[in-house]
Amino acid sequence: MTVKGPVPAEKMGISLIHEHILVDFIGADSINIKRWEKSKVIERSLPYLRQLKALGCQTLVECTPAYLGRDPLLLKSLSDSSGLNIMTNTGYYGAGNDKFIPNNGLTETADQLAKSWIAEWEKGIDGTGIKPGFIKIGVDNGSLSEMHKRLIIAAAKTHLKTGLEIVSHTGPAIPAFEQLSILKKEGVSPDAFIWVHAQVEENPNNHIKAAQLGAWISFDGINDNNVKEYVKLIKNMKENNLLNKVLISHDAGWYDPGKVNGGEYRGYSAIFEKLIPLLREEHFSEIEIKQLMVINPATAFEIKIRKIGQS
Ligand SMILES: [Zn+2]
Numbered sequence: 001m002t003v004k005g006p007v008p009a010e011k012m013g014i015s016l017i018h019e020h021i022l023v024d025f026i027g028a029d030s031i032n033i034k035r036w037e038k039s040k041v042i043e044r045s046l047p048y049l050r051q052l053k054a055l056g057c058q059t060l061v062e063c064t065p066a067y068l069g070r071d072p073l074l075l076k077s078l079s080d081s082s083g084l085n086i087m088t089n090t091g092y093y094g095a096g097n098d099k100f101i102p103n104n105g106l107t108e109t110a111d112q113l114a115k116s117w118i119a120e121w122e123k124g125i126d127g128t129g130i131k132p133g134f135i136k137i138g139v140d141n142g143s144l145s146e147m148h149k150r151l152i153i154a155a156a157k158t159h160l161k162t163g164l165e166i167v168s169h170t171g172p173a174i175p176a177f178e179q180l181s182i183l184k185k186e187g188v189s190p191d192a193f194i195w196v197h198a199q200v201e202e203n204p205n206n207h208i209k210a211a212q213l214g215a216w217i218s219f220d221g222i223n224d225n226n227v228k229e230y231v232k233l234i235k236n237m238k239e240n241n242l243l244n245k246v247l248i249s250h251d252a253g254w255y256d257p258g259k260v261n262g263g264e265y266r267g268y269s270a271i272f273e274k275l276i277p278l279l280r281e282e283h284f285s286e287i288e289i290k291q292l293m294v295i296n297p298a299t300a301f302e303i304k305i306r307k308i309g310q311s
Contacts, residue, residue, distance in 0.1 A: 001133040001164075001303060002059070002085045003076040012085065013058030015297035018167075018196065018220040019268055020253035021045050021062055021078060021086075024069035028102045031067050036257040038074050042081070044255050048267045049082035055272040059085040061249075061301065063167065063196075065093040065136045067100045069257070072130035087133030087301070090120040091155060094148045095138035095169050106147065113154035114161070121162045134301060135159065138169030144178045152179045156186035163303040167194045167218075173206035180215060189306040190214035194247060197221065199229075204236045211237065211245035216300050220249040223266065227274045231282060234292070243288060247296055248275070 001007075022041055024031055052060065064070050072088050079086040092113065093100045105113065117135065124130050135155045139148040155166045166183075170176045176195045183193055194216040198207055207217050219233050230248070237246045250270060255262035276289060 001131050002087050003072055003079055003130050004085070007085055009298040009302040012294070012298045012301070014056050014293045015059040015061065016052070016057060016249045016268060016271070017061045017194075017247045017297050017300070018063050018218060018249035018251050019060050020064050020251070021075065022069045022071060022255040022257070023064050023253070024257045026258060027099045028067040031069070033071060036069075036071075036255065038071070038077065041074060041255045041262065042078060044262050044265055045253070046078060046081055048265065049078060049084055052268045053083050055269060057084065057268070057272070059087070059297070060268075061087045061134070061297075063089065063136055063251075064254070065089060065091060065100065065138065067102055068093055070125075072125050072128045076130060088125070088130065089134050089136035089167065090117040090125070090132035090158070090164070091135040091137045092151060093136065093138035093169060094145075094151050095140050097140065098147055100138075101147070108150075110150045110153035110157060113150060114157035117154065117158045118161050121158070121164065132164065134165045134167050136167045136169070139175045139179065141171050142174060144175055148175070149182060152182045153186060156183050156188045159188055159192050160186070160305060160307070163305040165194060165301055166192050167196055169196045171197045171200040173201045173203065173210070176201070176206070176210055176215075180210065180213060184308065187308050189308050191216065192306040194218050194300060197251075199233060204233065207233070207237065208240050208242060211240075211242040215245070216247050216296075217242075217245055218247045218249070220247070220251045222248060222250050222270050222275055223252070224270045224274055227270060227278055230275060231278050234279070235282065238284075238288070243291055244296065246292060247300060248292055
């Protein structure tokens, strides 16, 4: 589901699964869509999106959650101008000690949270008619707090109604496995879950373990200077026959309304210009590269309810 409506998963093409156009870290108590001028953000970001299109990319998954600068109309306008498919999301981001969760969200039950996220899927976001293409949540580094347990339970309930993939800002293995065990209790298959920022986890055996359960492993902080480390992470998955569970992206962008002219904007080209050539040198086949860039994103983001024992 893109900001312009449904696109068949097999037509997503080359995809970047974790990027940003705009992020505002001011906090849920002060965020306001008037803090940025759409025309300025477009002027700043569009050249990078056009460059990405020229590199062969067709779909960009925009991971900025609500209360952190999610702006579906901005994304739609950028999709129109760049020719890229762009996806947005529903859900709440709890990482950062709940600074980005609105007050009412802090006291709601998992059922109430799920109800408002499902409503965005059914009716569109904030009266725009634009629907989310996935669920984005975020949890802090250690063992899950009660609030963050509610977020993953709400994500599970939303998934079972909508078939939207759960994309969770997670980092280390401890909260990753805790979320997977909650999903299990809720009857949701691990392949409905993307372990975001998995590169932060230092023990690569945990990547293997989670992927063997069926979870998606997202190595998503690629830039011009760290591609070698990422090749190592990806090779480890390949050697364990788990390349079919790997997602890669830059976590790049973005316009920051808190900074002059949006601050520094990081482009989305390192995977195409640095990482893929290096994978070829390391004897990755074209089929394996297609697996990473086309097949895995389409499989992960396809709208499909994934219950335990059925996928
Ligand atoms: Zn991100």
